[in-house]
Amino acid sequence: MVVLLSGLRYVARSGLPKCMGGRPHRNITSLPSHYTLPSGDKIPSVALGVWRAGPNEVGEAVKTALKAGYRHIDGAWIYRNEAEVGQALKDSGVPREDVWITSKLWNTFHAPEDIEPALDDSLTKLGTDYLDLYLIHWPLAKKDGQPYDKNLTENPYPTWQKLEELVEKGKVRNIGVSNFNIRRLQNLTANPLKFKPAVNQVEISYWFPQPELLKWSKENNLLLEAYSPLGSEGKVKDTLNVPEVKEIAKELGITPAQVVISWHVQRGTVVLPKSVTPSRVVENYQVRALPPALFEKLEEAATSHKPYPRLNPSKGWGIDFDIFD
């Protein structure tokens, strides 16, 4: 554990979490509340994800989350809800500098000249003049109705250089990638980068725990962010019914979702559970360290079945390669 999480800032509180307590702080027993990025910025370890959080519900979810103590919202231009998220951030009264806001550059905007206008659109909608983190959403440069740009997809260095410029301009504090495999990360970082990717946001769940990528990322000082951490819509029920998850929940007196979210943080990743249900938003923020034997039991169960990834939009995008190859 010490080795796993070395370099991280810890918050230690004693006692078991009050599930669903809704208090404006998190009960954490020796789990990191933040990770420190190469820039020195501290990224909160638990975020509210807002993909598929629809109109007239995402704003309430953000306000509920901020009241419950979240200080990290994981959004994207393509989620088409940035204006409502921005309004909720404003209405919450929580100072801008206290909230970590992530957005993502969509596939259609990878050409250097398209990046700043896309970022500006996100900034305007979110009602802020900077992002804490801006990610290349997918390793694919493709405008609507056109074939993909092979060169820019294989070597997104021109895209990255523009992002670096936006860091220097102060519009973005940290830059990173999402859905990049090791080969793509190595290709990108073989370029003479001013700023290395600060994070890689990827699918990680009980069904697709990605232990090799996690190990490689730790060895290379790259923080992973776990998306679809509960298995995503359609698989959440199965996740919460995994026998080991249920047993650990019972033993610790916490909910199955709290077991899974805690496990993610304990593995050393940022975790991005999405919910628009107020009680679940509160529940998901209450993480705690699992005792080592229980953590290992869940890790063993998650990594010993056949990996089962959920998200692969390659076919839907009509590209002639697998986005994860």
Ligand SMILES: NC(=O)c1ccc[n+]([C@@H]2O[C@H](COP(=O)([O-])OP(=O)(O)OC[C@H]3O[C@@H](n4cnc5c(N)ncnc54)[C@H](OP(=O)(O)O)[C@@H]3O)[C@@H](O)[C@H]2O)c1
């Ligand atoms: N970079 C990428 O390409 C990418 C891709 C996918 C996701 N993401 C990010 O990751 C976030 C999370 O991923 P996701 O939405 O796919 O999956 P998820 O967080 O694993 O699952 C969300 C589903 O779980 C339900 N849920 C949440 N908490 C629950 C609880 N305590 N008990 C029971 N059900 C619960 C939600 O329902 P309700 O909302 O109805 O409560 C929703 O149906 C996204 O919002 C987004 O920010 C990024």
